[in-house]
Amino acid sequence: MTEDHQDSIGTSRRSGSRFRPARRPPAFIAVPAAIGLALFALPVLGLLGRAPWSRLATLLGSDMALEALRLSAISSVSAAIISLFLGVPVAWILCRYEFPGRSLVRGLVLLPMVLPPVVGGAALLFALGRRGLVGSPLYEATGIVLPFSTGGVILAGVFVAMPLMVLTVEGALRGLDHRFERAAETLGAGRWTVLRRVTIPMIAPSVVAGIALTWARALGEFGATLTFAGNLQGRTQTLPLAVFVALESDRDTALALSLVMVVVSLAVIVALRDHWWRNG
Amino acid sequence: MARRLIAGSFAILLFVSCAGAGTRGSDRVEVLVAAASSLTDAFRDIEAAFEEAHPGIDVVLNLGGSSLLREQILARAPVDAFAPANVAIMEEVRAAGLVSGSARVFARNTMTIAVPAGNPGGVTGLDDLARPELLVGLCAETVPCGRFTRQILLKAGVTARPDTEEPNVRALLTKVERGELDTGIVYATDVRGADGVIAIAIPEVYNVTTDYPVAIMSGTSHPEAATAFVAYVLSDEGRVLLGRHGFELP
Amino acid sequence: MRTGLDSRLTMERSGFHLDMALGIDPGQTVALLGPNGAGKTTAVGALAGLVPLDRGYIRLDDRVLDDPATGTLVGPAERRIGVMFQDGVLFPHLSALENVAFGLRSRGVPRREARRRAAGWLEAVGLDQLSDHRPGRLSGGQRQRVALARALITEPSMLLLDEPFSALDVSSRAGLRRLLQDHLAGFPGPSLLITHDPTEAFLLADRLIVLENGSVAQEGSADQVRLRPASPYAADLAGVNLVVGTASGRVLTVGKHRLLVPEAASGQVIATIHPRAISIHLERPGGSPRNSWPTRIERIDHHADRVRVQTGHPLPVTAEITPDAQTGLNLAPGSEVWLSVKATEIQVNAG
Numbered sequence: 001m002t003e004d005h006q007d008s009i010g011t012s013r014r015s016g017s018r019f020r021p022a023r024r025p026p027a028f029i030a031v032p033a034a035i036g037l038a039l040f041a042l043p044v045l046g047l048l049g050r051a052p053w054s055r056l057a058t059l060l061g062s063d064m065a066l067e068a069l070r071l072s073a074i075s076s077v078s079a080a081i082i083s084l085f086l087g088v089p090v091a092w093i094l095c096r097y098e099f100p101g102r103s104l105v106r107g108l109v110l111l112p113m114v115l116p117p118v119v120g121g122a123a124l125l126f127a128l129g130r131r132g133l134v135g136s137p138l139y140e141a142t143g144i145v146l147p148f149s150t151g152g153v154i155l156a157g158v159f160v161a162m163p164l165m166v167l168t169v170e171g172a173l174r175g176l177d178h179r180f181e182r183a184a185e186t187l188g189a190g191r192w193t194v195l196r197r198v199t200i201p202m203i204a205p206s207v208v209a210g211i212a213l214t215w216a217r218a219l220g221e222f223g224a225t226l227t228f229a230g231n232l233q234g235r236t237q238t239l240p241l242a243v244f245v246a247l248e249s250d251r252d253t254a255l256a257l258s259l260v261m262v263v264v265s266l267a268v269i270v271a272l273r274d275h276w277w278r279n280g
Numbered sequence: 281m282a283r284r285l286i287a288g289s290f291a292i293l294l295f296v297s298c299a300g301a302g303t304r305g306s307d308r309v310e311v312l313v314a315a316a317s318s319l320t321d322a323f324r325d326i327e328a329a330f331e332e333a334h335p336g337i338d339v340v341l342n343l344g345g346s347s348l349l350r351e352q353i354l355a356r357a358p359v360d361a362f363a364p365a366n367v368a369i370m371e372e373v374r375a376a377g378l379v380s381g382s383a384r385v386f387a388r389n390t391m392t393i394a395v396p397a398g399n400p401g402g403v404t405g406l407d408d409l410a411r412p413e414l415l416v417g418l419c420a421e422t423v424p425c426g427r428f429t430r431q432i433l434l435k436a437g438v439t440a441r442p443d444t445e446e447p448n449v450r451a452l453l454t455k456v457e458r459g460e461l462d463t464g465i466v467y468a469t470d471v472r473g474a475d476g477v478i479a480i481a482i483p484e485v486y487n488v489t490t491d492y493p494v495a496i497m498s499g500t501s502h503p504e505a506a507t508a509f510v511a512y513v514l515s516d517e518g519r520v521l522l523g524r525h526g527f528e529l530p
Numbered sequence: 531m532r533t534g535l536d537s538r539l540t541m542e543r544s545g546f547h548l549d550m551a552l553g554i555d556p557g558q559t560v561a562l563l564g565p566n567g568a569g570k571t572t573a574v575g576a577l578a579g580l581v582p583l584d585r586g587y588i589r590l591d592d593r594v595l596d597d598p599a600t601g602t603l604v605g606p607a608e609r610r611i612g613v614m615f616q617d618g619v620l621f622p623h624l625s626a627l628e629n630v631a632f633g634l635r636s637r638g639v640p641r642r643e644a645r646r647r648a649a650g651w652l653e654a655v656g657l658d659q660l661s662d663h664r665p666g667r668l669s670g671g672q673r674q675r676v677a678l679a680r681a682l683i684t685e686p687s688m689l690l691l692d693e694p695f696s697a698l699d700v701s702s703r704a705g706l707r708r709l710l711q712d713h714l715a716g717f718p719g720p721s722l723l724i725t726h727d728p729t730e731a732f733l734l735a736d737r738l739i740v741l742e743n744g745s746v747a748q749e750g751s752a753d754q755v756r757l758r759p760a761s762p763y764a765a766d767l768a769g770v771n772l773v774v775g776t777a778s779g780r781v782l783t784v785g786k787h788r789l790l791v792p793e794a795a796s797g798q799v800i801a802t803i804h805p806r807a808i809s810i811h812l813e814r815p816g817g818s819p820r821n822s823w824p825t826r827i828e829r830i831d832h833h834a835d836r837v838r839v840q841t842g843h844p845l846p847v848t849a850e851i852t853p854d855a856q857t858g859l860n861l862a863p864g865s866e867v868w869l870s871v872k873a874t875e876i877q878v879n880a881g
Contacts, residue, residue: 131459147460148443179619182580185606186613187633201623230444248347249422
């Protein structure tokens, strides 16, 4: 027994296998990982299997599809840009300043991530709708109505997607070694120079990741958009809404649009990942 | 502090789920009923009354746009009984071989113009749906309510200028109710159940009537319970409840 | 008014109190030694302008940088104090050249001019070949050279060197030390070297300050601190024996004396021997004979729990023994004894 034991140690030492990096993951990791990956892959495969490949061009050439594509492109990119310019300062405040109720504010910022989007849309309506808390005086004063407008779609996208920007950038700021900014100060850099030449370049990979995530989230946004902005072709009917509406009448168009969303999202995320997250 | 909060939340969740499990004995037969969203209030009342009469059966309502429900059924969702807002949809499901026995019409509905309390847009009839300054909502053309709406507008010769095409009638009604929309066309029954919404009748010559059929699905795993539920919908008790919610009865 | 640095640093932190006077003349280098938590980092922060003083003042040449009494506080960007941070703290997203040019760019020097001067400084620290490398591709020693160039390029009024050797291996230390020696010699302003390595302090500084628990435990020349340590810490860290000699292979020749050292070296080297590594015997010890030699005790200093024994010819060193051992061996000034030290206890630094 003892001899066997020693022998096995001796053998493994001789072959050196104990120190070689594992070639194949053990079953207790491989099996759940495979199931997890299947959960991601199977729905995509299902979509690919049912996709109306031969009629794809015709289906995507319809007015409804083209307008949904255009609107989704405009609104998701706008939402990502607005999230960038509002979300980074929010992350900054949350990370760099002590103030009473900070944890409450942080919870508030992350709320849209856990709220069902429909609830978020309803909340937006209560706040910014024509009869809403802020929307009502806004309408009285300017005649601007956010719901049922492309602006409303963008607003809904910002609402649900900006938490991802705040979360990503706050994490990056928190992880940033303050000594870099201090070193820059001792070299004569003012606040703006420190920000422009040290802080922002150093958190840039996370900011780009944040942009990708907010964009993807805004592109996929459905519940809050429908609740707050409604559904009108060419004005508020984004890809997800078009898919939802088409699913009830014209399944092939719905599948074709879904396919577009899968391909575009995957392409952008993979491209950004290769470009930034590898270095960052 | 945070940890205590989390622990507390979990405790509450656990308590609620246990309590739920307690009332919902595992010996009860579960009947899944897919019903058009316009039936929401009426079917909730029917569910309560039916479960009181049949303690061994637990009715679970899946309420949604009829077309969406059709898609779910065609994708073999385990539905026991189906009540869409449209006979044609039932026929499609039947054509797929998924209906057991016959479908029976149990209720009728008509359409009406809905405006928020106070009627801020000053809507008086179908013509107002073409006014560009009003925020107008319609049901999407892909759902029965939207198809009926377009039939009515076509007959009346009105070109509506919608600001949104809601994929289900409940969402449309909520937005009218909240005053976010000045007007919309919904089922007559919807307005009856809603506070803060006023109905403006559509002249009978333009209006459409829709029949609500109900049927047992061939894939049901509880045919007796499903049969009992459908029978209850068609019974006098069921008709009373449907009538209370504004449905016309065949 | 005196030129150079004139300061009194008084700061209260939760459970910590720093209070020290610190003056450095132009061209002079002072080493600030002390154990972790002694307040060295706090002092650096105060001088660099990263943390305000609670009381006291900081004057550099004719400028008041910090004086809570009058509410004067000059920010780090305007202090003109060059800081060489621990581990370099080079900007990871900028090349070596851009790192060095950073200070000039921040002060509004045009890009082309800043890069030209930065290239000159990189050459001065021997890194002109690596100017386009980012810090991630540089060795520890190379990074510190870039950090030095980055601190010096703005022609600061004062130089702060915060543990410049802490992350370096022995061979890089020697190179950086020589470079620092050159640049400190040519630097017109006051320099402060923060370190916990007495060897570096002895070699680079004109004056040593030992900081313990937020106050100055001892101040003086290297020899004063080394030979008359005023505290156990000073004795422990500053009391090492420095031996300067010529190495050839594993043999180190000091005057006429030869020591066997653990690793081969050549040329001028500085060896350090901890006093506790030296044993005292009444007769010639057995074992490794090459590192034992007869000598005479010149002086004995008593401390709380140890006794420091200074010996004379042929290799003057300080040994440290317990009071019991001193009593047992019956040692007194003038006693003839044998010293021995294991080769492995001798640390060799290239000179």
